[in-house]
Amino acid sequence: MKAIGIILAGGNNEGRLGVLTDHRAAAALPVGSSYRAIDFTLSNMSNSGIGKVAVLTQYNSRSLRDHLTSSKWWDFGRKQGGLFVFTPFISSTDSNWFQGTADSIYQNMTYLLRSNEKYVIITSGDSIYKMDYRNLLERHKEKEADITIAYQEMEREDLKNFGIMEMNETGRLLEFEEKPVQAKTNNASLGTYVISRTLLIDLLNEIVPQGKYDFVKDILIAKRKELKIYGCEFQGYWNTLSTGVSAYYNVNMDFLKKEIRDTFINQYPYLETKAKDEPPAKYNIGAEVRDCIAGSGTIFNGRVEHSVIFRRVYTGEGSVVKNSIVMEGCRIGKNCVVENAILDKEVVLSDGQQVIGESVQNLAILKKGTRL
Incomplete structure (x- = not known):
């Protein structure tokens, strides 16, 4: 697949997960008795044929970095490509932590500049789902889009925690409202995007020097009329840990349902994690x-x-x-x-x-x- 991956795993979720993220990133939270949240996104990347992935970390990243010490479990142990883990760093010209999602990518611009792949898949590290990103990329090519956003029609009470999309009959984005008090539609962004690598570089070089650091607010919303942004509907199981303790609890309890457990564990392509050599229960x-x-x-x-x-x-x-x-x-x-x-x-x-x-x-x- 002619794409590289970027996993945003640096947020502190504004305290919504309480003591559960006092000592770990949300992407490192344990899920389903044997996994970490980031395993789902890493497995999606690998199973979609993406061989080069960057994980951008920031808050409480020690346990996450420990989990990612060896990349072989997700088939990223290779000469070409591989798994890269980036954290904020101090230099003679810059001593800032990542100030937003766009800034986190901008501070690691070298990763984009040294890559040759045409497209970039950007997603979060704290969502639980199984997606073939090749379908998202095909939609992107079909519409000749500048940016494609994965979304899902949700029937849930907490739509105010998501980015809500209004689209025309062709699927082109008309309005994007981040965490609205009253959602106008139930089309919720899943925080997964396709964009060309060169366009991403150009956009970041434009907005970040102006003090604009957020990918959603300063690119998707600010440039929704200027850019051709389309939605691509995802109909499988999807949930996120980022909205709070109840979400974390519910995601884990979902694994007690056979159909959901089978989706991740027993149906190809499989979910991978760092192996532990211990006896069975x-x-x-x-x-x-x-x-x-x-x-x-x-x-x-x-x-x-x-x-x-x-x-x-x-x-x-x-x-x-x-x-x-x-x-x-x-x-x-x-x-x-x-x-x-x-x-x-x-x-x-x-x-x-x-x-x-x-x-x-x-x-x-x-x-x-x-x-x-």
Whole structure:
């Protein structure tokens, strides 16, 4: 595929994810018992035939960089192309962090200048979906577009968290409103774009020196009448973690649905992640586990239902875990109750402790390393 990829994975999501992103980027959040959020976009890139991808990171990037240490899992370990991880850097002429999505690409302009591919696929690192970007590129070519935006017709109450598109009968963008109070349509941008590499370079060289740093506001919205911008509808499963804790919880719970789990795990092309060499989950005598998915190295002794359990979790005898997400390395003692909760990594509950949220809309959350 004659395109390079750019994954925007540097945002702090303005605190919407609370303590879950105190020590990690949203793109590094664990999903579906065995994956990180960025695995979905990286797998999409690789499965679409894109062999050269840049990940732009900024806030709390340590765990994300650790996850991306080896690029072979997504087939980017190659002589030509490969996986590049860029962070803000200090030089004699520039000591600024990325000031926006456009600025993050501008500060890494060398990546664009040293590439020869004609097109660029730009997307986020915290969305959960399976997309063949070749379909997006074909639509782009067919319409002879300057920019093509992937969108989806959404029937959901939180449209105010998305960019809303108004298009004419040919699919050309007329208006783009970012996070409107009252959405005029239900065509929501998925934050995935196709643009020619040379046009992207020209646009960035024009706007960033003027103090304009945002790709959506300063390119899509400001130049919607000047450029030929088209939409390309995506009809598969798509969700994002960026809108808040409830979104993160719901995405993980979606993996308990067989049709969604099969889409990502059992249907080609497959979802890839950094491999961990650990034994399969162990179910001891007396354990009762239903409607759950579990990561490797987990040991069950108590009762667990309708929950997502990550790697190396231990549940003690007589304990009950329900409607919850339990992340890697947590240890739940005997006769504990965990319900409507998210336990971040390495939480330890001593015997008899209770962590109970009011509901799945009002979850109890314990930050990484909490000991009760």
